[in-house]
Amino acid sequence: MPKQISVGLVGVGKIARDQHFPAIAGNDGFELVACASRNAQVDGVRNYKTIQEMLAAEPELQAISLCATPQVRFEQAKAALLAGKHVMLEKPPGASVVEVAILEELAREHGCTLFASWHSRYAPAVEPARAWLAARQIKAVTVLWKEDVRKWHPNQDWIWQPGGLGVFDPGINALSSMTRILPRAFFLKSAELWVPSNRQTPIAANLDFIDDRDTPIRAEFDWRHGPEELWQIEVTTTDGVLRLSQGGKVLHIDGASVDIGPEREYPGLYERFHELITSGQSDVDLRPLEHVADALLLGHRHAAEPFIE
Ligand code: NAP
Numbered sequence: 078m079p080k081q082i083s084v085g086l087v088g089v090g091k092i093a094r095d096q097h098f099p100a101i102a103g104n105d106g107f108e109l110v111a112c113a114s115r116n117a118q119v120d121g122v123r124n125y126k127t128i129q130e131m132l133a134a135e136p137e138l139q140a141i142s143l144c145a146t147p148q149v150r151f152e153q154a155k156a157a158l159l160a161g162k163h164v165m166l167e168k169p170p171g172a173s174v175v176e177v178a179i180l181e182e183l184a185r186e187h188g189c190t191l192f193a194s195w196h197s198r199y200a201p202a203v204e205p206a207r208a209w210l211a212a213r214q215i216k217a218v219t220v221l222w223k224e225d226v227r228k229w230h231p232n233q234d235w236i237w238q239p240g241g242l243g244v245f246d247p248g249i250n251a252l253s254s255m256t257r258i259l260p261r262a263f264f265l266k267s268a269e270l271w272v273p274s275n276r277q278t279p280i281a282a283n284l285d286f287i288d289d290r291d292t293p294i295r296a297e298f299d300w301r302h303g304p305e306e307l308w309q310i311e312v313t314t315t316d317g318v319l320r321l322s323q324g325g326k327v328l329h330i331d332g333a334s335v336d337i338g339p340e341r342e343y344p345g346l347y348e349r350f351h352e353l354i355t356s357g358q359s360d361v362d363l364r365p366l367e368h369v370a371d372a373l374l375l376g377h378r379h380a381a382e383p384f385i386e
Contacts, residue, residue: 256362
């Protein structure tokens with residue numbers, strides 16, 4: 078029986094209900110004891126409006142899972158770390174790159190675990206893809222990450238605000254898998270961004286990366302797609318083509334399906350969080366967020382149609 082760690086969850090929205098609650102309930106190493114959310118109440122736990130109220134009332138709490146929007150992540154994480162709690166950050170880990178580096182330092186100073194989670198890395202195709210690609214020579218990479226924003230992000234106004242990432246909110250999932258499976262580091266050469274004239278963040282983006290061997294790595298993110306989402310990474314190597322599809326649930330090598338086991342992204346995340354806490358470590362990989370920041374630095378902007386919900 079793993080050591081049981083009490084956890085409080087902050088920001089009860091779609092991802093908390095869809096994934097975090099079932100994953101915590103299915104993990105013997107965690108017990109959900111409290112939630113903090115301005116507008117939601119969760120049955121069976123103690124409820125607070127803010128993380129500050131929760132921390133003041135729950136001194137025994139050991140860990141905090143932050144599931145609110147990225148724009149409020151830093152203040153919530155800082156409050157938790159200053160109170161000596163272990164912290165798991167939903168993706169993206171922050172609204173800027175540097176704020177997360179500061180959190181990592183704070184965690185170190187306070188002897189806490191900081192886990193900047195990337196759920197897509199726990200999709201079942203990711204580790205087999207990484208292993209297969211490790212010793213291979215990559216010729217080209219094409220990433221298509223396309224979905225209907227109205228289906229996946231209804232009424233999420235925060236996503237269109239600065240720090241909300243727009244189409245990079247799902248796109249960063251692709252970047253988190255790419256940075257995990259590709260054997261060599263890559264960087265952005267150029268980008269095109271389409272931003273609705275009434276919004277602050279892109280609805281579509283085309284990104285051209287290369288690595289130190291000039292391997293072309295192309296990613297296309299688009300929210301004007303539908304109704305069937307396309308979440309696919311295709312890697313052409315000198316030994317054949319690897320294709321990860323359905324966001325990492327399916328793997329093909331040269332057209333042949335590879336048996337990779339069931340989907341368990343969020344159970345995998347909580348197992349990792351538990352392992353990090355019990356071994357006294359942190360896990361903060363900022364590369365996916367750095368690539369988004371680079372796209373926003375280098376991107377050539379085009380005005381797109383206004384987006385009306
Ligand atoms: P959501 O449904 O809009 O929920 C976010 C919650 O954050 C809200 O319910 C709200 O709860 C709280 N919140 C919003 N603004 C806040 C503020 N200014 N101050 C304090 N709390 C605030 O969004 P979501 O889809 O769950 O996404 C949350 C995070 O999870 C995002 O970073 C997203 O990228 C990530 N994520 C989402 C999905 C998905 O499929 N939706 C998948 C993976 C990861 P209260 O109003 O009750 O405080």
